[in-house]
Amino acid sequence: MEERGWEVFASEDDEPDKDSEVFFNPEMRLNRDVSEVAGRVFRQKIDVEDFRVCDALSASGIRGFRYSDYADTLHLNDINPEAVRRLNKGLRSNDIEAETFNQDANTHLSKHRNFYNFIDVDPFGSITRFLDSTARAANHQSFVGLTATDNGPVSGSYPKVCRRRYGSKPLRNSLMHETGLRIYIKEVFQNFARFDKCFDPKICFQHRHYSRLMGRVTESKSRCNKNLENIGYMTFCYDCRWRRLERKSQCEHCSSSNVAHAGPLWTGSIGDQRFISDMIDEIPGDWNEALKLLEKLNDEVQVKTPFYDIHKMASEVDVQAPKTSDTVDRLEEKGYIVSETHFEPTGVRTDAPFEEVRNVIKSESTS
Ligand SMILES: C[S@@+](CC[C@H](N)C(=O)[O-])C[C@H]1O[C@@H](n2cnc3c(N)ncnc32)[C@H](O)[C@@H]1O
Ligand SMILES: [Zn+2]
Known part of the structure; x- marks a missing residue:
């Protein structure tokens, strides 16, 4: 198999999922295209001699391969030993220099405190399990990209799961995907803020069953404090469809009190x-x-x-x-x-x- 000229050695399943021996989903190419370009643009914006990249949940290693063009130090990690065997094969076949690891991503990232300039986190399901370690491994000149495939809860299909995992109330209407994306961004921002690190969204989007959140990290308490203003609520009026990214007890169009509040969520820009x-x-x-x-x-x-x-x-x-x-x-x-x-x-x-x-x-x- 190959993607954009890179050879990959993954399982050739018709419907790749978490039970695949080594996961590779060709339908995620759009996500990888955007991520590769975002990393390249970020690399051009910062002044570091050793641009350190970590593909923390690599599977076949395709993301790491694609980032190898601009990485000075490249680390690929997966908890599955068979994945590490295959990604090593891919590195040899594509003639890429990188170090590989067979660890839990949380262990790996926590051991590399303040180390990486670009961290890719691409798990099955929720990103919440990896947010603390990602925040630890990021430094003042970092960029992080996270893929979340937990869209059911954040877009209102499972409101209780959403409250449990993200501490937020979702919305189940035409705005559910925007609300979901904003709940994810809030979650990333708040987890980083606990480490006095600020996550600024650079490009976040939703596509099919997943969302991709990419942003710049800085170690700035004052930036964190300023961005706290972007944590709030969305108000939606059931009677006339008026909406606002603020918490209001009454609709400002029809004065109805029949309004829903979603949040807390990110009220700033998604990019x-x-x-x-x-x-x-x-x-x-x-x-x-x-x-x-x-x-x-x-x-x-x-x-x-x-x-x-x-x-x-x-x-x-x-x-x-x-x-x-x-x-x-x-x-x-x-x-x-x-x-x-x-x-x-x-x-x-x-x-x-x-x-x-x-x-x-x-x-x-x-x-
Ligand atoms: C969705 S796949 C990654 C896909 C890959 N990034 C791509 O673009 O094709 C998730 C991978 O995470 C690995 N994984 C699951 N839990 C992990 C953990 N705690 N630490 C490290 N890797 C883990 C799985 O073995 C699997 O290969
Ligand atoms: Zn109204």
Whole structure:
């Protein structure tokens, strides 16, 4: 098997899962494409002679292989001895120099305190088990990327599990994936903050069954304190679909008290536009899916308001749903910042007031 020119020696299962002898899922290529480019952009931004990279849950080692282009020190680790055997084979076959480890990732990362500049954590399921050790291993000039496949709880299918694992209340409606992503970011930020380290989201997104959270780490108490302002709640009105990234006891549109509160969650931006635009400059032109995702994120991180699902909003105001592109164009003509969202093909993110969004949906509707 190969990916982007790197040879991998994993199990060839039709449906790779945690029971695979050595896990490799070709469908995660988008995640790896974005991660490779993010690491490269971060590497260009910091001034270190020895850029130390750790692929802490390597499986076949494919992430480590892909990061080898810009790593000066490369460590690959997996708890499964067969994975380590196969990733060593991959290192030889791809002619990559790296050190390999067969340890629990928590042990490995905790032993490498303040050591790594880029840490990749890609477990099966929840990331919570690895957050403390990742925070320990990060230093003042670090970048971390975490894949979370625990989207059921954080997007409201299992609210009790969400409260237990993340201490947050999720939402089960069209905003569930955005709420879920924000709960994950809050969790990463708070775990790092306990070590006086600050996690700043650079590019975070949700795709199919997983979320990817990537951000810069700094050892700055004052930065942590400032970012605490970005921990809060989302309020959603069941009567008119008004929403805000603040805790409000009443809807500010229809005055209803029939509102839901999700959180605590991250209320700041889910990415950094300058970082994402540098990634767009860096990404190979034929990595189409990743490029499309970056372009969407580049626009949508400019607006903080949770996105509107045009179909749900149209049904609320009792009209046929207009085209997403028509809604975007009309709002833009009116001078608002507006973008599509990667969360939903029929979603629009804008700084326009709620009443204006409703009016545009009514005026653009074909009914
Ligand atoms: C989802 S796979 C990693 C996939 C890989 N990063 C990729 O992109 O193809 C998770 C891997 O973590 C390993 N693993 C599970 N628990 C671990 C632990 N506590 N410490 C280190 N590795 C662990 C498993 O053996 C498995 O190979
Ligand atoms: Zn309302």
